[in-house]
Amino acid sequence: PDFNGEDTFEYSVCDDDGLCDTAEVTVTVTDENDPPVADDDSAETPEDTPVVIDVLDGDTDLDGTIDPTSVTITEEPTNGTVTVDSVTGEVTYTPDPDFNGEDTFEYSVCDDDGLCDTAEVTVTVTDENDPPVADDDSVETPEDTPVVIDVLDGDTDLDGTIDPTSVTITEEPTNGTVTVDPVTGDVTYTPDPDFNGEDTFEYSVCDDDGLCDTAEVTVTVDPIVDAEDDSYVLNDIEPLEIDIFDNDDDIPNSGTLVITEEPLQGEISINDNGTPNDPSDDIVTYIPNDDYVGDDMFEYTICDDEGNCDTAIVEILGQGVLTDCVISFPGQGNNEYSGYGFTPNNDTYNDLFEIKFIENCYPEYEIQIFNRYGNVVFDYKHNGNPSSTPKWWDGRSSGRMTLDNNEIVPAGTYFYIIHLNKGDKKPVSGYIHLTK
Structure with missing residues (x-):
């Protein structure tokens, strides 16, 4: 096969009387162009990794020259794409994302006389661990209200398992704080006091093989009513x-x-x-x-x-001042304070004996309170300032009675006298009923 040139052989021939003779035959085999022979190829590449294949390596043409510019794809691969270098004829195979397994495609190549052949290329894409894909998140919360965010919701790992214990904060928020649950990976975002608006932070998560990815979380903090005293x-x-x-x-x-x-x-x-x-x-x-x-x-x-x-x-x-100085004194006839009593028991209700507005009208007044034996149990003189809060009797003796300062005097009726110390105003007196 594929011989061209001159070839000879001899033969012998005899008559019927047995006499023979020989002769030589010369055969000239003219040159004819043979097509190239495209050899099947195989290649290997990791998942998600393109590979350049010299498909012409092993291809032959006995009587001519293979033309690398003639390489064309005659059958596309199923799980990837191919491109041909128009000068070298090399083919770049790019597997589809995350594909692993065996894929094939066919190509054609021609010689310089235009005769062609086809071959099949088998590409083995080896399995490689894919990193997880962390998906961006967004949540909303009212002002001054923490929110728990399941940041792993929507995150994926095609060939492994996401590890929730691997969640870490890679970029802190500007207007709040975040904490990570070490078991579930949930993130709690707490906005700064009175902050409202949009805040962001970033986190990282890894799969069980240690490959990681990051994502951004956007938190919208809605304004709420903020009343101040x-x-x-x-x-x-x-x-x-x-x-x-x-x-x-x-x-x-x-x-x-x-x-x-x-x-x-x-x-x-x-x-x-x-x-x-x-x-x-x-x-x-x-x-x-x-x-x-x-x-x-x-x-x-x-x-x-x-x-x-x-x-x-x-x-x-x-801080005003009463101008008519109409004061109702306890125990003075039929007025709203008649039979005045007070209960110094620290229940915040009626705990003090006091006369409303007296300091406004008589800022230099002086009051003394006596028990039934005539002993002084309370003695106070105001400082002359109508805007100053007076000291009122809380039921404890500040006079000459033999009692502990923290002890309330006995229940009963007490007598008071008030010196108004203003012009010719006469002292005012009356009775107080102390109950417990």
Whole structure:
């Protein structure tokens, strides 16, 4: 096969009388082009790794030259892609992501006379461990409220198992803190106080072979009502309009404003400005009682339409002075203090013997309280300042009685005398009933 050139052989021939002769035959075999022989190939590559294959290595052409520029793919692979170098004829096989196993394709190659042949290439893609794929996460939480995030939800590992104990924080959040559950891998995000907006952090997770990936978690912190305590000065016994939201944050345009604790020495008026469902423009007015000068307080609660609420206290600092000086003294005939009694038992109710507003009208007054034996149990002189809070009797003896300073005097009726120390005002006296 494939011989060309001149060849000879001899033969002999005889007649019927047995006489013979020989002769030589010369055969000229003319040259004809033989096609190339494309040899099947095999290659090996790790998973997810392209491989360059010299498909012409082993291909032959006995009487010509193989043309590398003629290499073409005649049958594509099933689990990958191939490209041909147009100069060298080398073929690059790229397996599909995460594929492993055996794949084949066919190519054709021609010689310089245009005769061609085909061959099959077998590629073995070896199994390699794939890293896990950590998927980005996003969650939402109200302001000042921690949220637990299952960061592994959506994370995958095609050929292994994700290890939840491997979760670590690779980039901390800017406006909060995070902690990782060492067993479940859950991450708890706690926003900074009063922060609202968007915050991010990154975490890493690994599979059981130690390959890892990272992802970003976006936390949206929704604003909620943030009410702060207030303090206002009341200089006159006049209504006081109060901007209770002046120091509050994130006041909703839809929600409710409720007075949850009324003042003891006045009342509250709320003007909703014609928008009953919008508390942000409400006007709050404190109206003191006509006969009271002093401190007071009330409490309000503001809620948005999603039920997020906050409560604050408004303190009223009364610094006015009563001008008519109408004082009701205990035990003085038929007035509201007739039969006055007090119970110094530390229950925060009626624990002190006091006479309201006396320091405003008579800032230099002096009071003495006696027991039935005439012994002084309480003696106090005010300092002359109408804005200064007086000292009132708490039921303990500060006189000459033989009692421990922390011991309440016996229950009974006590006599007081008050020197007003103003002009020709006469002393005032009366009785007090102390009960336990």
